[in-house]
Amino acid sequence: MRGTKPELRTDPDAIDSLPPPAWMTPEAAQEWRRIMPILTERRILTDADLGSVENYCMAIGTVRQMEEHLQTHGHIIEDIEGRMKRNPAVGIQSDAMTRSRLLAAELGLTPVSRSRPAIREDADDDGDDPLDLS
Template sequence: MAKAPAPAALKLITGRSPGRDSGGRKVNPGPAFKRVPPAAPDWLSPEAAAEWDRVLPELSRLDLVKESDRAALAAYCEAWAVFVAATQTVQREGLTIEARQGTLAHPAVAIARNAGREMRSWAAHFGLTPSTEQALARGGGGDGDEANPFAGSGPG
């Protein structure tokens, strides 16, 4: 699976200097979408709605979401809800089940695994993965030579 390109806002947040990405390349900011946070769909499951309420404030603060991101964010939140439900089922019922064929993996194990993959895929689009969090935490450099993308990368 190909990795989706990071949104321009994420590239700029992690950039080495204004208007540049972490590699020092100029970032095309793309179209100037109005950055209004989307309203949660009323059909979200309770767990998905709770996840929406948890992540939307930070995404909005960083100007990473717009109204048209509603479907993608809803898909992320529902994948989270499925992951939670499947994980809770495994915790209650165990990793395996007894069947005519013998001991098998509980179906909720595969459901949790698939939901986790889908959730991570959607999360990457919004900068919600641990690697993106670390990139955001590093910020824009501040090493004094921000115009040179290779500064400080060589042997000491």
């Protein structure tokens, strides 16, 4: 994405820390438990954002599962005809890494996204809200 992102504001309806959903893999749940305190402390996470958090955690869980598979079986495997080919887990892991990186940026979990304008603790209401129709 190009351009500057708007400053994030705290939300009075921000959610508090939640346990990971029961259906998550252990790897995804581990990531959930790692990032939820960070996200809830910022007071910007609402119910509408939980899908992105779930998707991020699932992507990280997939990256970890594929890494475990690759460490066991290698990046190159032999097909049924004896030819060497790339392990499909390499592509799965790469796709999950891309998804997790994009979602991490949206959630403010990367160094670059954190270096953008800080979350404003007090809303500096200068009356110039272009969406205010009153």
